[in-house]
Amino acid sequence: MNRIINDPDHVVEDAIQGYLKAHPEYFAATDNARVLKYPAAPIAGKVGIVTGGGSGHEPAFLGYIGKNMLDAVAIGEIFSSPTAGAFLDAFKAADSGAGVACLYGNYAGDNMNVKMAMKKAAAAGIAVKTVVANDDVASAPANEIEKRRGVAGEILMWKIGAAAAAQGYDLDGVIGAAQKAIDNCRSIGVGLSSCTIPAVGKPNFHIADGKMEIGIGHHGEPGIEVSPIQSASAMASTMLDFVLNDMPLGKGQEVALLISGLGATPVMELYIYYAEIEKRLTERGVKVHRRYVGNYFTSLEMMGVTLTLMKLDTQLKTLLDMPAHSLGLTQVE
Amino acid sequence: MNRIINDPDHVVEDAIQGYLKAHPEYFAATDNARVLKYPAAPIAGKVGIVTGGGSGHEPAFLGYIGKNMLDAVAIGEIFSSPTAGAFLDAFKAADSGAGVACLYGNYAGDNMNVKMAMKKAAAAGIAVKTVVANDDVASAPANEIEKRRGVAGEILMWKIGAAAAAQGYDLDGVIGAAQKAIDNCRSIGVGLSSCTIPAVGKPNFHIADGKMEIGIGHHGEPGIEVSPIQSASAMASTMLDFVLNDMPLGKGQEVALLISGLGATPVMELYIYYAEIEKRLTERGVKVHRRYVGNYFTSLEMMGVTLTLMKLDTQLKTLLDMPAHSLGLTQVE
Numbered sequence: 001m002n003r004i005i006n007d008p009d010h011v012v013e014d015a016i017q018g019y020l021k022a023h024p025e026y027f028a029a030t031d032n033a034r035v036l037k038y039p040a041a042p043i044a045g046k047v048g049i050v051t052g053g054g055s056g057h058e059p060a061f062l063g064y065i066g067k068n069m070l071d072a073v074a075i076g077e078i079f080s081s082p083t084a085g086a087f088l089d090a091f092k093a094a095d096s097g098a099g100v101a102c103l104y105g106n107y108a109g110d111n112m113n114v115k116m117a118m119k120k121a122a123a124a125g126i127a128v129k130t131v132v133a134n135d136d137v138a139s140a141p142a143n144e145i146e147k148r149r150g151v152a153g154e155i156l157m158w159k160i161g162a163a164a165a166a167q168g169y170d171l172d173g174v175i176g177a178a179q180k181a182i183d184n185c186r187s188i189g190v191g192l193s194s195c196t197i198p199a200v201g202k203p204n205f206h207i208a209d210g211k212m213e214i215g216i217g218h219h220g221e222p223g224i225e226v227s228p229i230q231s232a233s234a235m236a237s238t239m240l241d242f243v244l245n246d247m248p249l250g251k252g253q254e255v256a257l258l259i260s261g262l263g264a265t266p267v268m269e270l271y272i273y274y275a276e277i278e279k280r281l282t283e284r285g286v287k288v289h290r291r292y293v294g295n296y297f298t299s300l301e302m303m304g305v306t307l308t309l310m311k312l313d314t315q316l317k318t319l320l321d322m323p324a325h326s327l328g329l330t331q332v333e
Numbered sequence: 334m335n336r337i338i339n340d341p342d343h344v345v346e347d348a349i350q351g352y353l354k355a356h357p358e359y360f361a362a363t364d365n366a367r368v369l370k371y372p373a374a375p376i377a378g379k380v381g382i383v384t385g386g387g388s389g390h391e392p393a394f395l396g397y398i399g400k401n402m403l404d405a406v407a408i409g410e411i412f413s414s415p416t417a418g419a420f421l422d423a424f425k426a427a428d429s430g431a432g433v434a435c436l437y438g439n440y441a442g443d444n445m446n447v448k449m450a451m452k453k454a455a456a457a458g459i460a461v462k463t464v465v466a467n468d469d470v471a472s473a474p475a476n477e478i479e480k481r482r483g484v485a486g487e488i489l490m491w492k493i494g495a496a497a498a499a500q501g502y503d504l505d506g507v508i509g510a511a512q513k514a515i516d517n518c519r520s521i522g523v524g525l526s527s528c529t530i531p532a533v534g535k536p537n538f539h540i541a542d543g544k545m546e547i548g549i550g551h552h553g554e555p556g557i558e559v560s561p562i563q564s565a566s567a568m569a570s571t572m573l574d575f576v577l578n579d580m581p582l583g584k585g586q587e588v589a590l591l592i593s594g595l596g597a598t599p600v601m602e603l604y605i606y607y608a609e610i611e612k613r614l615t616e617r618g619v620k621v622h623r624r625y626v627g628n629y630f631t632s633l634e635m636m637g638v639t640l641t642l643m644k645l646d647t648q649l650k651t652l653l654d655m656p657a658h659s660l661g662l663t664q665v666e
Binding site: 001011017018055058192207209265268269272274275276278295298303325 | 334336344389396602
């Protein structure tokens with residue numbers, strides 16, 4: 001394991017120190033070492049936007065703290081949920097009195113800890129409502145959508161929810177917009193190689209050379225199928241079929257398209273893949289209104305790619321197009 | 334080799350199609366399939382800023398085309414120089430009549446092809462002057478500085494040269510600013526793993542598990558020393574010593590600090606490393622005026638990190654701080 005770390009059991013703390021030192025424009029410390037906030041948070045009158053999740057997915061989650069983006073993030077160990085205490089302290093860091101929208105992904109640990117934190121927040125007089133992202137079509141069939149995991153679609157959910165809050169939506173309005181965003185999102189990932197958690201020191205799953213795993217999760221959760229590796233073209237067809245079978249897109253439909261590398265896939269390959277996806281969408285008469293291509297939601301040094309499509313309407317387009325500044329996503333127009 | 338490609342001999346062309354489709358705000362095609370330009374280029378009255386280099390270093394080189402950034406880029410095969418014809422066509426795409434500053438890295442192929450392109454440009458009435466980046470302290474001793482390679486310091490050279498051009502500097506002024514930028518830059522890299530060129534299909538060099546190679550080049554050029562892997566802290570000391578022995582920094586000196594991953598190193602590790610570097614600079618009384626941490630100049634899926642320091646004066650600070658927009662570097666303040 002060739003890594004740039006000090007103590008393998010201390011990588012999250014050490015990285016947080018780096019983020020704080022490097023980007024005072026985005027990050028301020030709080031009393032909880034596992035909670036970072038936007039320096040201006042809580043912003044008077046604005047609904048606070050909070051998320052939380054395991055580390056190792058950088059720039060997710062903390063990299064989406066910013067202007068018209070997240071107000072506070074609860075930070076977990078690598079690939080592990082933050083504690084209930086961290087979620088609670090993130091709520092406190094984000095709440096200006098207008099309430100908090102906690103927009104997070106559907107994982108057992110996060111569900112449990114958010115629920116506990118919400119009880120304590122209610123006792124402290126902080127109104128918290130949630131949206132639970134479940135955009136990964138590979139993680140459960142369509143009739144068990146509540147079992148699906150949240151993956152890269154979370155980024156679009158945060159962008160929409162945060163823009164709604166910045167535009168002055170109240171808590172129910174923010175929750176409604178974020179829920180619509182994730183309801184309109186579908187994602188699927190393909191893994192080409194594994195990754196190693198520093199404190200474990202060896203890969204926690206295995207993908208053989210020449211193989212790919214369709215539907216793999218962000219922590220190596222088993223996918224739908226292991227197959228011989230396909231060309232970018234065939235991979236694009238396979239992945240797009242999974243998404244469109246679950247969420248058909250009619251001619252003239254506009255979408256946001258998010259293609260994220262899982263960490264080690266060279267950026268040029270993400271663009272080879274992008275061209276294949278856009279071609280197929282165009283052939284179907286679907287228009288890509290806005291696209292994001294890069295390492296938006298990673299899994300340490302895994303190779304692979306995730307595809308996320310969000311169906312747009314006028315409201316979602318307006319919110320998506322709002323300028324935003326953060327480490328992971330900056331949009332000037 | 335688990336990759337997201339179609340034809341291994343066609344990855345550069347396929348990726349260019351993706352870039353063009355995904356980012357019409359940054360990229361326009363030219364008559365030369367291996368030259369991309371900023372859509373607004375050539376910009377009337379402005380000195381054109383051109384670079385070129387091999388592919389596989391994304392977002393370098395083409396990702397630095399943008400507003401107040403590069404006007405045109407000549408694109409080579411993976412890890413290979415662009416042709417003289419591509420450099421010439423990039424000059425043509427960037428020249429508004431105010432001349433072209435070709436700011437590129439010190440590699441034999443690039444030197445030869447730029448020289449040939451300049452002869453043809455002169456015949457076509459285009460004034461071209463060059464700055465040749467040589468920021469890699471590991472690639473030759475201080476008394477043979479003209480043999481040193483250009484590495485991630487090129488990004489700071491482009492930023493400075495492009496800002497000077499955007500501020501209305503004439504060709505000699507732009508060249509002077511870019512030359513000062515690279516003269517004030519020193520870089521060193523550490524490699525932790527190799528990478529595989531798709532058309533080759535196997536790694537072209539090897540780094541053993543548990544080892545690191547200090548001073549490795551962006552194409553696996555041999556470094557100064559192979560050693561057992563060090564902690565982030567020790568690695569920071571080792572690398573900073575190489576830089577500071579070559580370019581001493583006095584107390585009160587302000588610097589720009591660029592830390593780039595080589596592709597597969599998780600972003601959280603770059604921040605662990607950042608904290609170690611900043612701590613050591615602060616202890617010496619050196620102030621980090623602006624920092625860049627991320628995958629700015631990669632080598633496919635290599636693991637490792639490069640450290641670049643640029644010594645600042647008033648002119649360089651003003652130019653560095655100018656807003657800029659590109660895929661690889663966006664700066665709003």
